[in-house]
Amino acid sequence: MSGWDMAAQAGIWALEILAIAVPVALSVAYITYFERRVIGWVQVRKGCNRVGWAGLLQPLADGLKLVLKETIIPTTSNKYLFIAAPIISLVPALVAFAVVPFGETTLFGLWDVMHVMSISNLNVGLLYIMAISSLSIYGILMAGWSSNSKYPFIGAMRATCQMISYEISMGFGLVTVMMLAGSLNLSDIVHAQQGGLLHWYMIPLFPMLIVYFISGCAETARTPFDLVETEELVSGYYTEYSGMWFATFSLAEYAAMILISLMTSILFLGGWYAPIPALDFIPGTVWLLGKTAFLIFVFIWFRATFPRYRYDQMMRLGWKVFLPWTLAWIAVVGIFIYTPGLDSIINFWMPWR
């Protein structure tokens, strides 16, 4: 491979990465707007409607304000880690998007075979997502530790405990998806759900859909579980952060929220397939993004509806409810797969078998 080929390859990679990262950053900005408007609507008030037409320029104004604010680095903090912590939490949230398949395309008939629209169609895509999203713990731990202040430290411990607890039930929930799809490749998992609403994994794995989505709420510290960063508990691990570094944490949180919504649509809601095969003339990417947008709305809906969990209640839900539930469902799916007679039922969702 010559130097020019390498340069061309690097250029294509850079374009692919930009094509994912830029829309993610933009949608993060506009999800904050969407969130404020939806919560305003739920609570029968206006929400932000002053900057630009219907308040549409509000995210830009917020971004500008955050950039112009002074970044304060406490003198007794550990400076390298204090600066690195927001980056450590943002990078995994963005890197995880590398394996997400956004649909299938022939590029308007240019290619003969369907290509999956993802940066890397990795064979271990599902494990990759789990591995990368488990890394955001370090950003939180480092932020809490390097601030050298007791409230961020306590907040970081609390956040870490929450994330570790819910990661386990999340992982076990995904094991059932792997058992049905017989693959860790995200595009294979979507292909296994082809053929309309009844083939989606939300039918046989409905409890796992609930567990996965609620655990996703806990992982991203969204409202019923936002006790790690709420104001009345001294903002948790980022008490000492200000300006753009503070915004980086919320950028990571919203990116993780998009990722959870995308993964739920891919794993349980049929990915890029339409609920009725007759509707498949609409491009798959539209379906996938539509499902994702609905799930993001559900996240915001949760925020407007539910009161916050207490710490011990949250731990109880993770360890005493979700963990036994997911383990039991793994056993149920396993028994269905290997019992003669019952396997004809489950084979409906296992077309590869």
Place this chain on the structure above:
Amino acid sequence: MLETVFFDLFAGLSVIAGMGVVLARNTMHSVMFLIFCFFNAAGLFFMLDAEFLGVIMILIYVGAVMVLFTFVVMMLEINTARLREGFLQYLPVGGLIAIVLMIEFIGAASSGVFTSGAMATAEHLPQQVNNTVEIGQILYTKYLLGFEIAAIVLLVALVGAVVLTLRTRKDAKYQKIAAQVNVRKEDRMRKVRM
């Protein structure tokens, strides 16, 4: 060509990170360097078509084991002055080991095994070869006994850890969530005529 570039990148960064683990004064920085080192090792696994091992490396070592390390290191109170006390005392032994290792490395590098012609250059496998499936098949058939023994050892360790740390206090009040949820308005409120 591109592969060599990436190999040099991952290998070089993992060596630098490994040196950082040893040389960093702050134990927290050492932990971060170790995490970075694991990442680069995972990158090397990916380059050998062992994507399952690479991802598991990140998932288990970085995602779980190192979080535990970080917790322990955070809780330690390290006295830097006492840490440096024994430096001269351990220098001869440590230096000797370093010199012996250095001689071995030079001997191995110049033995001719690692010259460019002598290395096996295997072709990369196509994407259809799924090494997760291959590892699963061999693990659950040929090495089933070893796998089960490992599982039992881990289970015993898990139960042991729970038994050792489980202390119930008889005098402490515990919540009964079911009773809390089942409570009705009539149980707690009564009308008072004034």
